[in-house]
Amino acid sequence: MAADSVLKVLFELDGVFIHPSSEEGGSEQDSLISGCLRIVDKDADVLVEYRPLEDSDPSNMLCAGKDSSSVMEWDQCSGEKLLETQQSYETEWDMINAVSFKRRSVTNGEGSLNHSSERSRWAFSFSLSDLRCIRVKEQGWSFLLLQLSESCRSPPALHFHQGGSRDFLESLRRFAVISQAAGEEVCLMVSSPNRALSQSFENLLDENNFGLANQKFRNDPYVTTLGGFSKVTNYIFDAFRGAEEQQQRRPPEEVADLLGEVIPGLEINQQEEPGFEVITRMDLGVRPPVSRRDPVSSEEWSRHQDAEGRMINVPLLKQIIFKGGLCHAKRKEAWKFLLGFFPWESTVEERKVLHRAKTDEYFRMKLQWKSVSEQQEGRNSKLRDCRSLIEKDVNRTDRTNRFYEGLDNPGLVLLHDILMTYCMYDFDLGYVQGMSDLLSPVLYVMENEVDAFWCFVSFMDQMHQNFEEQMQGMKTQLIQLSTLLRLLDLSFWNYLEAQDSGYLYFCFRWLLIRFKRELSFQDVLRLWEVMWTGLPCQNFHLLLCCAILDSEKQKIMEENYGFNEILKHINELSMKLEIEEILQKAEGIGLQIKSCKDLPASISSILGWDPPAPPPAPPPALRTPQRGAACSSPLSRDSSAQNGCSPAFIS
Amino acid sequence: MTTKTSLLKVILLGDGGVGKSSIMNRYVTNKFDAHLFHTIGVEFLNKELEVDAHQVTLQIWDTAGQERFRSLRTPFYRGSDCCLLTFSVDDSQSFLNLGNWKKEFIYYADVKEPEKFPFVVLGNKVDVTERQVSTEEAQQWCQENGNFPYYETSAKDATNVAVAFDEAVRRVLALEERTDHLIPTDTVKLHRKPRSAISCCS
Numbered sequence: 102m103a104a105d106s107v108l109k110v111l112f113e114l115d116g117v118f119i120h121p122s123s124e125e126g127g128s129e130q131d132s133l134i135s136g137c138l139r140i141v142d143k144d145a146d147v148l149v150e151y152r153p154l155e156d157s158d159p160s161n162m163l164c165a166g167k168d169s170s171s172v173m174e175w176d177q178c179s180g181e182k183l184l185e186t187q188q189s190y191e192t193e194w195d196m197i198n199a200v201s202f203k204r205r206s207v208t209n210g211e212g213s214l215n216h217s218s219e220r221s222r223w224a225f226s227f228s229l230s231d232l233r234c235i236r237v238k239e240q241g242w243s244f245l246l247l248q249l250s251e252s253c254r255s256p257p258a259l260h261f262h263q264g265g266s267r268d269f270l271e272s273l274r275r276f277a278v279i280s281q282a283a284g285e286e287v288c289l290m291v292s293s294p295n296r297a298l299s300q301s302f303e304n305l306l307d308e309n310n311f312g313l314a315n316q317k318f319r320n321d322p323y324v325t326t327l328g329g330f331s332k333v334t335n336y337i338f339d340a341f342r343g344a345e346e347q348q349q350r351r352p353p354e355e356v357a358d359l360l361g362e363v364i365p366g367l368e369i370n371q372q373e374e375p376g377f378e379v380i381t382r383m384d385l386g387v388r389p390p391v392s393r394r395d396p397v398s399s400e401e402w403s404r405h406q407d408a409e410g411r412m413i414n415v416p417l418l419k420q421i422i423f424k425g426g427l428c429h430a431k432r433k434e435a436w437k438f439l440l441g442f443f444p445w446e447s448t449v450e451e452r453k454v455l456h457r458a459k460t461d462e463y464f465r466m467k468l469q470w471k472s473v474s475e476q477q478e479g480r481n482s483k484l485r486d487c488r489s490l491i492e493k494d495v496n497r498t499d500r501t502n503r504f505y506e507g508l509d510n511p512g513l514v515l516l517h518d519i520l521m522t523y524c525m526y527d528f529d530l531g532y533v534q535g536m537s538d539l540l541s542p543v544l545y546v547m548e549n550e551v552d553a554f555w556c557f558v559s560f561m562d563q564m565h566q567n568f569e570e571q572m573q574g575m576k577t578q579l580i581q582l583s584t585l586l587r588l589l590d591l592s593f594w595n596y597l598e599a600q601d602s603g604y605l606y607f608c609f610r611w612l613l614i615r616f617k618r619e620l621s622f623q624d625v626l627r628l629w630e631v632m633w634t635g636l637p638c639q640n641f642h643l644l645l646c647c648a649i650l651d652s653e654k655q656k657i658m659e660e661n662y663g664f665n666e667i668l669k670h671i672n673e674l675s676m677k678l679e680i681e682e683i684l685q686k687a688e689g690i691g692l693q694i695k696s697c698k699d700l701p702a703s704i705s706s707i708l709g710w711d712p713p714a715p716p717p718a719p720p721p722a723l724r725t726p727q728r729g730a731a732c733s734s735p736l737s738r739d740s741s742a743q744n745g746c747s748p749a750f751i752s
Numbered sequence: 753m754t755t756k757t758s759l760l761k762v763i764l765l766g767d768g769g770v771g772k773s774s775i776m777n778r779y780v781t782n783k784f785d786a787h788l789f790h791t792i793g794v795e796f797l798n799k800e801l802e803v804d805a806h807q808v809t810l811q812i813w814d815t816a817g818q819e820r821f822r823s824l825r826t827p828f829y830r831g832s833d834c835c836l837l838t839f840s841v842d843d844s845q846s847f848l849n850l851g852n853w854k855k856e857f858i859y860y861a862d863v864k865e866p867e868k869f870p871f872v873v874l875g876n877k878v879d880v881t882e883r884q885v886s887t888e889e890a891q892q893w894c895q896e897n898g899n900f901p902y903y904e905t906s907a908k909d910a911t912n913v914a915v916a917f918d919e920a921v922r923r924v925l926a927l928e929e930r931t932d933h934l935i936p937t938d939t940v941k942l943h944r945k946p947r948s949a950i951s952c953c954s
Contacts, residue, residue, distance in 0.1 A: 489845070493768060493769035494769070497787060497790045500787030501787065572824070610792045610793045665796070
């Protein structure tokens with residue numbers, strides 16, 4: 102047959118039984134169906150097939166696949182009888198076994214129910230992509246309940262009287278991600294990885310859900326699949342350790358393999374299919390030692406300036422700023438370049454011209470809100486709300502800093518006016534809490550309203566997406582961070598997953614305002630100028646997150662912190678972090694990742710290394726922040742270049 | 753029951769700048785900082801207390817009030833035992849928004865019986881001389897919206913803060929005592945539910 106020519110058997114096991122009595126309570130109370138369970142590759146689709154022994158007629162096969170022209174139809178059948186038989190099993194089966202199977206119609210014209218077709222009715226076949234969940238149970242022998250996607254009827258329970266269920270699951274594992282459902286020892290979630298990724302992220306970011314409906318997480322199988330990438334092997338090993346002692350005679354190297362995969366140090370490997378990631382073993386290698394240097398002095402800065410004021414040897418200059426930051430005296434000048442207010446190659450004269458134009462533009466916009474009368478504002482709720490919130494927040498931003506302390510401090514007025522003017526500059530965005538935190542250090546350094554405004558505008562170009570209505574930037578960053586953390590520290594990532602904290606909500610404040618609330622004011626200045634160099638890679642701030650988490654993971658795991666405690670612990674790190682140490686560690690982690698062989702594409706695209714094919718992203722080191730176009734900011738570039746998870750958000 | 757410590761989750765909701773964090777800090781640490789940062793994200797503090805011989809650990813959750821952050825704060829509503837709806841007496845808009853906060857809470861907290869849920873309303877900043885919301889207006893709103901207890905507080909001078917939290921705890925405990933009796937019947941119901949569902953469809 103033509104179909105047979107492309108059929109490849111990947112796994113085969115005889116002596117797998119179906120208990121018709123517990124499936125239907127029908128006429129076959131006493132007989133068990135024995136058959137052959139196979140995993141086959143048919144036309145590039147992986148199928149799971151079961152055929153009763155005495156029946157080999159493929160035309161009687163039941164198909165549960167989406168596109169199947171099924172000759173029979175499973176029907177949801179219920180009744181007291183079914184329940185009675187189920188009660189002999191453990192009660193938790195009730196929910197699962199509520200679906201039973203009943204032949205409805207025969208469409209292939211061979212309706213007579215002889216013995217053979219009575220048996221053949223138990224045959225089934227389904228595409229692995231339809232398999233959702235496997236329940237593993239033990240009753241002197243192992244039996245499995247396979248649950249398919251909603252559109253398909255699930256097949257009857259498979260009883261492994263002669264063992265082999267473990268082999269079967271291990272074979273499945275080669276084609277799908279299998280993970281243990283949270284809190285359930287007997288339930289395995291199955292997912293072909295593309296779906297697992299997108300689904301779990303959808304759940305992660307679903308507005309109603311973002312985060313932490315703990316219970317929902319428990320109950321929602323898809324979310325737990327996110328953990329699946331790593332838990333596969335742990336699970337397989339644990340779940341069957343006791344279940345099939347008779348099956349334990351396995352080649353030692355296979356056992357070692359299983360054990361090895363439980364040990365951290367795994368790689369998320371990119372396959373051909375987009376978004377299809379499978380974990381294989383790999384070594385991240387040792388974290389190389391990293392040294393930092395002194396801040397760039399005024400003399401060093403001057404050495405990078407030519408007679409007309411153009412900055413020269415900019416890559417080197419950026420490198421030394423990255424390595425040590427700037428001395429405070431040079432910040433006022435250097436930040437304008439770092440943020441992109443002044444082009445590096447501009448002369449002093451050109452900058453004067455630019456500055457004049459920008460000054461005019463600023464005051465024109467300032468005049469706009471300044472000239473709105475009280476009556477006008479009464480009819481403009483958006484402006485009113487912005488003003489009201491800005492007034493409130495200005496009074497609660499860095500008030501212990503000398504620049505903003507006390508009553509009627511001019512710093513407060515400037516903070517207020519710049520934020521109001523920014524509302525005019527970007528009326529769609531308006532004012533969002535957190536923006537005053539971003540402006541405050543910039544204004545402190547600039548000590549000038551116009552310069553601070555334009556530098557803030559540049560900074561906001563990078564941060565814009567964090568504050569947008571849909572908070573796309575936050576979502577993207579949380580996913581990227583999760584992807585990185587999974588590569589760097591699978592065991593910790595698993596731990597967070599198990600505590601329903603895998604979406605890393607506790608990093609929200611870090612990411613929204615770039616550690617502004619986590620560090621002392623002076624350290625924020627240092628951190629930001631280092632980040633603005635764009636070195637050593639795109640999204641360096643995510644490596645900073647990884648560095649901090651790396652320092653905290655021991656405490657978190659040893660103390661067995663749960664969801665609340667993790668959030669509290671991370672919140673309370675504020676003002677206790679050592680900036681140079683974090684920078685050093687983050688840079689080390691970056692080097693460690695970079696030296697990774699076969700770096701997964703998802704990781705390199707986050708960090709901007711070897712971006713995959715078109716569209717080519719500009720190299721991060723040469724990036725100059727551009728004003729006025731949020732879509733050209735590094736953040737948005739990431740989200741488009743990101744791996745298979747992004748579509749879930751973009752849609 | 754009386755010897756057991758129960759953990760109660762209380763959540764503070766209300767517009768930005770009405771003083772949610774200040775109320776929490778006043779209550780838990782008895783301190784007030786006029787220049788406290790506005791909250792980014794979500795925070796919580798625990799406080800141990802004894803109310804009518806009940807040992808209680810209050811877990812007080814404080815959130816960012818701006819509309820923009822709705823999707824990031826609402827997941828934390830689940831499992832709340834009590835909700836403190838907060839406005840500022842010198843900000844009429846924050847008072848007008850109380851209804852929205854109540855609605856948002858009920859929707860996202862997945863409250864089974866909203867009409868029985870213990871809300872407590874706080875009118876904060878009574879130390880301020882220029883009021884925009886009168887006591888009568890506020891009381892009327894509370895009466896019309898579910899007969900909620902109303903407290904005029906000042907995180908700054910500590911007026912009524914502890915009293916309001918005590919009341920919140922009492923409300924929760926009273927409600928729990930009532931529902932305690934219902935638990936056995938509820939349990940049976942839950943067990944039966946899937947079965948009856950199965951027998952009625954075919």
